[in-house]
Amino acid sequence: MNEKVVPVYVITGFLGSGKSTLLNRILTDAKAKGLKPAIVMNEVGDVNVEGQLIEKDIPMSEVLGGCICCTSRGDLGLELVQLAQEHEPDVIWIESTGIAQPLEIMEGVTEASLYAKLELRNVITVVDARHLLDRLRIGTGKTLKLMKEQIRVASFIILNKTDLVQEQDLLELQEAIKDLNAYARLALTTNAELDPDLLYADIEHNRSFEQEASEHKDDEHCTHENCSHEHEHEHHDHNHEHEHSYHNHSHAHKHGTLHDHVNVVTYYFKGKVDSVVFEAFLKQLPQEIYRAKGIVAFQDTASLFLFQYAYREIDFLRITPQKSVNNVAVFIGEGFSQADLLNQLEQLDITN
Numbered sequence: 268m269n270e271k272v273v274p275v276y277v278i279t280g281f282l283g284s285g286k287s288t289l290l291n292r293i294l295t296d297a298k299a300k301g302l303k304p305a306i307v308m309n310e311v312g313d314v315n316v317e318g319q320l321i322e323k324d325i326p327m328s329e330v331l332g333g334c335i336c337c338t339s340r341g342d343l344g345l346e347l348v349q350l351a352q353e354h355e356p357d358v359i360w361i362e363s364t365g366i367a368q369p370l371e372i373m374e375g376v377t378e379a380s381l382y383a384k385l386e387l388r389n390v391i392t393v394v395d396a397r398h399l400l401d402r403l404r405i406g407t408g409k410t411l412k413l414m415k416e417q418i419r420v421a422s423f424i425i426l427n428k429t430d431l432v433q434e435q436d437l438l439e440l441q442e443a444i445k446d447l448n449a450y451a452r453l454a455l456t457t458n459a460e461l462d463p464d465l466l467y468a469d470i471e472h473n474r475s476f477e478q479e480a481s482e483h484k485d486d487e488h489c490t491h492e493n494c495s496h497e498h499e500h501e502h503h504d505h506n507h508e509h510e511h512s513y514h515n516h517s518h519a520h521k522h523g524t525l526h527d528h529v530n531v532v533t534y535y536f537k538g539k540v541d542s543v544v545f546e547a548f549l550k551q552l553p554q555e556i557y558r559a560k561g562i563v564a565f566q567d568t569a570s571l572f573l574f575q576y577a578y579r580e581i582d583f584l585r586i587t588p589q590k591s592v593n594n595v596a597v598f599i600g601e602g603f604s605q606a607d608l609l610n611q612l613e614q615l616d617i618t619n
């Protein structure tokens with residue numbers, strides 16, 4: 268059995284804020300340093316799009332189909348213990364879904380540390396500058412509440428996507444963040460560009476995580492005692508060949524947290540798509556869909572592309588996966604018509 272204590276780092280932050288971008292940087296850096304990392308990735312959907320692109324030799328656990336904080340806290344503990352014992356990594360990174368309540372994840376890690384030598388070191392919260400600014404100006408809402416909670420529990424805050432806001436907005440954002448959490452370190456970034464050593468550095472924290480947790484006990488986050496999630500899983504034509512299948516999740520939650528009415532639609536492409544038509548399709552997505560990502564094959568090129576849609580920004584990245592991947596798209600949002608979306612996707616999907 269491994270005798271060394273494995274440090275655990277949690278990356279949290281709202282959907283599309285830049286968590287995977289940060290994790291990729293951390294993994295590249297770890298490789299250069301000869302460190303052996305292991306990762307836990309959590310997605311609200313049943314597919315881990317970015318996970319398919321992680322290098323094969325990095326031990327990875329996936330907690331899918333829900334968010335760690337409510338449905339699968341126990342699973343998180345088990346995954347951590349297993350990763351630590353089987354792979355003896357130097358460090359474990361947990362990337363949580365953008366709608367996770369971070370305190371619950373921290374409790375999951377703490378539970379796991381009873382069974383394996385694990386130690387929660389840092390909670391790193393990635394913030395989308397423009398999205399937070401818009402939410403602060405609106406001043407209410409579940410998304411803002413969750414963003415604030417993610418900021419409060421952090422020991423390190425990365426204010427990302429600074430390229431999308433004005434200089435004076437950055438000052439306003441920094442003040443708002445300091446008001447919520449004066450103890451955390453704060454870094455301003457574009458594309459989560461920062462020296463990962465900063466994240467590993469032990470942080471002098473005036474308050475312990477436990478203290479933080481007890482201060483927020485009254486917040487609306489789910490615990491095993493009061494959490495009752497009704498998960499409706501509607502599976503349409505879902506087959507294991509992933510030929511042409513889709514399904515959706517509706518998360519219903521008693522406490523009126525962000526999990527209310529969060530819909531996830533997953534669509535497996537059966538063919539290729541026209542790149543121009545696909546980009547136009549992304550541009551006209553209803554505002555109720557706040558995040559989409561996936562892997563697509565375009566008719567006019569042999570390459571595969573990772574596409575990203577996060578808070579109105581669209582991004583395509585040519586990819587060369589090391590292993591076989593599914594051509595799949597995941598859409599996350601609230602109160603949008605799943606039938607309309609699926610109809611549009613079917614029309615785009617040209618079988619050759």
Ligand SMILES: Nc1nc2c(ncn2[C@@H]2O[C@H](COP(=O)(O)OP(=O)(O)OP(=O)(O)O)[C@@H](O)[C@H]2O)c(=O)[nH]1
Nearest residue numbers: 282283284285286287288365428457458575577582
């Ligand atoms: N303009 C801009 N785009 C960025 C920046 N950082 C990340 N992005 C893009 O934002 C999109 C979402 O980034 P991710 O790293 O996948 O976000 P995430 O937090 O992992 O997303 P979820 O896993 O869905 O919660 C991608 O297209 C990134 O390339 C930034 O600083 N500026």
